[in-house]
Amino acid sequence: MNPLPLPAHAVAERPAAPPHRPLWAILFALTTAFALSQAYRTVATLMAAPLQADFHLDAQALGLFAGAFHFAFGAMQLFMGIGIDLHGVRRTVLTAFPVAIAGSALSALATSYPMLVAGQVLIGIGCAPAFLVCTVFIARHLPANRFAAISGLTLGLGGIGMLLTGTPLAWLIEATSWRMGFWVLGAVAVLAWSLIYVLVHEPALPAAMAQARGTQVRETLGQAIGKFGALFLLPHTLGIVLLAAVCYASFISLRGLWLGPILMQRHGFSLVQAGNVALAMSLASLIGPPLFGRFDPGPKHRRRWIVGFTLVLAILFAAFAMGHSTLVDVGGPIVIGLLSGYTVLQYADVRSAYPPEITGRAMAVFTMAMFLGVAGMQWLTGIVASVALARGIEPFTAVLASIAALLVAGALAFTVLPGPAHRATA
Template identity: 25%
Template sequence: MTPRTAAAQPRHIAAPAPDRRRAWLIMAMIVAFMVINFADKSVLGLAAVPIMEELDLSNSTYGLISSSFSFLFSVSGLLVGFLSTRISSRVLLFVMTVVWAVAQLPVLVMATVPTLMAGRILLGAAEGPAASMSMHALYKWFPPERRALPSALQIGGAALGTLIAAPLVTWLIDGYGWRSAYAVLAVVSACWALLWWRVGHDGPYDHKHTATGAGGLRLPYRKILLTGTVLGSIASAFGAAWALSLSHAWLPAYLRTQLDMSAAASATAISVISGFGLVLLLAVSPFVDALKSRGVSIRWSSGAAQSIAVCMAGCAMAAFPFVDASGPRLVLIALAFGGTAIAIPLHYMTTAEVVPPAQRGAVFGIVAGIGTLPGLVAPFLTGHLIDTADTQAAGYTTAFLVAGSVMLTAGTCALAAIRPERDIQRLGLDTRPRVCRTIG
């Protein structure tokens, strides 16, 4: 073998021995990270009614403030995704949560439309990479064949965040004013950052520590991003994000102003919806694993599951405004806003199947950046539709019909496009070596 040939061979880099306790500690920290992340996102929606009353805001202005959260959300997700190939997850997640804490402070000094927008823009910039980068950090601690449960738990932190935030933040707002919720969230974010700096480290399944050096394999990003699997995963994320953005921005106000719920009853309903999403997330791991153990392809075990979930939620979104009976209507609302929960971990899992580990963080950032664009459009569009309709009820109905149409279209496109086995073959990844060690 010539020196030139030898240099071209994969270098064998010893991987650190997996540490099961540390892996699950990191898992717990990332779940807490996601809880705080979604509590931060939810606070404006939960405080929407008192904020709009105190500052005399129109629905369009409030919708603009809510949409401002996404002004830099996608861009930052994309940029940090590429930075993740050079900067450790420990540093990235630490910086994010410090900025979360800082972003809550402007409204404590002066509560105006500009300060509300400034805080939401800064928060959105820091939270844009949160889901993708925390998932990337998590994957460094679990091998590919054991990622279904950790992925579900990571996204479960999002549902748990809303489940916890709805009653707690509502209690703070009712008892101590809406500014108190911002102050508490700033302190919680800062505390998590300090703890993460102490315990958060990159795991043995980082691409730098694969046993065969295959983690260094790279492909042109254009080639990866144009696969049906990645495009379909983006579509399912897009449909789910439309429902999620409405849930954060408008669902609390809708429950209070259109269904005549009290603040406490609205918080309870939101918690129930989040609990429904959490149950779905916890069920997805054994469901996907059971299908795979029976020989079902990734396309049908993961791809179809996320696509059908988005389609069903879209149908429920379009239907519930026309249902008068309170029980069935609340069931449809839960399905519309909670039924997309399983699409989030599954779209990361299907994307990861066709991406070399060395490029996973960057591709996750791109997928998250595009998939979450509804956050920039949906809240403001909804506010505009409410203000320009003959009645608020008619405006909400139109907004939910638009949402349902977007979700149904996105889910159908995802179902047709996601084909990991085919794309693995086309990219030449079918023989890609994987780490042999497992955890648990």
């Protein structure tokens, strides 16, 4: 066990878990919120066509709509990390997640583009602690040497949320409307919140550790923010953050925004047919994290693996950009979905790159970089598509090529910039 330290008042205020409640049941309940966040962040690919028709959106506006969730999600990571450290996992997620439910209702009722974007922002804020609470819970209460494997399994289970935004959501939208999609996701989110309320009670720390926390002075908000700032003064943080900003973003930008338009406009797929491909890509992405977590090479070789798979992903996006065959455009995303699972190695790298007492905050900074990167990439690729279209260039070729270039740049930064001087054994 390698639990992270908490301020004394957080230990005192945290509800004790019933003795019969296993850690796996608590982690499963937390994972349901993460699954909903996965569903919300990938709705744009199937809603793109009907939203463009209803609100007369161009590619740039569509990119901003898709990126609004991720910008809000990423921007709130710092505050969610502070909330977890000061008030615990349970209080943080139960307080935040209803905001996502409200955002889903606002999106369903949207009568204008700004209202639609505001709904996405609320959903992003509410979902902000969804995966962070899972990683912090794993780091605090489960064996350190199984962090990558358990995180990979959690990522895989959470990815089930993306299955909702494949064929099922495509069928629902085609049979009813995109508004019904938001209503259904909101209803499922209510069920997830209820499950967390019933099942999640954080286990008490060991007596010796709780006694040690009792000697600590209550941390102020300013001090907590200052400790986040101190992370950026460490020389190896920049490389981690720059790579984090492009890897997951490449997968989500394709799966969550561009896959549907590519298949429908390049090859004349129907919405349900595009949803079937999205479903297959999502299923592949469920396999990847547990697989990479199972074969994690450890801190000695992990960073080489991360760079290698980032470059492989860049090559696949470049091939996807240049090839216009149906086989490539259907098979390529499925392979990318499978390989996206190596993100779990980045989480393990972050855990080993920082001392235990700041692991939770380091995870928050890493997650913030990931999702601000998604927002930035979706916004940027929307601009790239608009510029390419204006110049008579096939927009999807430009979009996919730009993603490939960003992946290469991220791998280069991760390689050239300083790495951590000390590695933990995780």
